[in-house]
Amino acid sequence: MDMTLDDASAVVEVQGVALAAKAALTDSMVERLVTTASTGLEVADRLNDPDTAAAVHRLIDGVTALHTSGGLDTMLELVSVIHAARSAATDEMIERVYHMIELLVNNLATREIAELARDTELSLYDAARACDAPDAPTSIWGVLRKLSHPETIKTLNLLLAFGTSLRERTQGFSGWMEPHLTDD
Numbered sequence: 001m002d003m004t005l006d007d008a009s010a011v012v013e014v015q016g017v018a019l020a021a022k023a024a025l026t027d028s029m030v031e032r033l034v035t036t037a038s039t040g041l042e043v044a045d046r047l048n049d050p051d052t053a054a055a056v057h058r059l060i061d062g063v064t065a066l067h068t069s070g071g072l073d074t075m076l077e078l079v080s081v082i083h084a085a086r087s088a089a090t091d092e093m094i095e096r097v098y099h100m101i102e103l104l105v106n107n108l109a110t111r112e113i114a115e116l117a118r119d120t121e122l123s124l125y126d127a128a129r130a131c132d133a134p135d136a137p138t139s140i141w142g143v144l145r146k147l148s149h150p151e152t153i154k155t156l157n158l159l160l161a162f163g164t165s166l167r168e169r170t171q172g173f174s175g176w177m178e179p180h181l182t183d184d
Contacts, residue, residue, distance in 0.1 A: 025033075046052050066072040130136060137143045146152050 047056065063072065066075060137146055147156075
């Protein structure tokens with residue numbers, strides 16, 4: 001192996017840089033470099049774990065899919081909006097939101113509402129079981145035969161009366177579900 005003059009001068013330059021770095025490094029700098037290298041090796045060691053490697057690959061695949069679909073931009077915009085809202089929120093705003101939530105919870109968290117929800121849930125389960133029962137009608141004619149039963153007529157009358165009452169009560173709110181068009 002023949003060494004040329006250019007190779008020798010490159011080696012001397014590298015030795016000079018190494019000596020200058022050694023002279024410039026303090027003990028605390030060396031300690032931080034060693035700690036950083038140690039942490040880097042720990043991370044590399046954890047990446048050798050199959051579960052960790054799978055998680056990192058899944059994360060990269062998810063970010064790639066978000067980027068491909070444009071979802072990454074949407075997610076970043078959402079984070080920006082949340083950050084802006086958080087920055088703009090005053091203590092008074094937060095207090096008003098808290099009081100609104102408290103009012104909603106107090107109005108909805110009553111025994112009557114809980115019983116209504118439970119009765120509705122149980123009635124839906126009972127109705128599902130009745131539809132799956134062996135004696136349940138399986139054709140349009142069977143359903144029409146059920147319409148002649150007094151219980152069916154009472155149930156239909158109840159639904160019609162409920163609909164009429166609800167319509168009358170919400171008459172003052174006509175258009176509350178329709179979009180409001182503005183002249184722009």
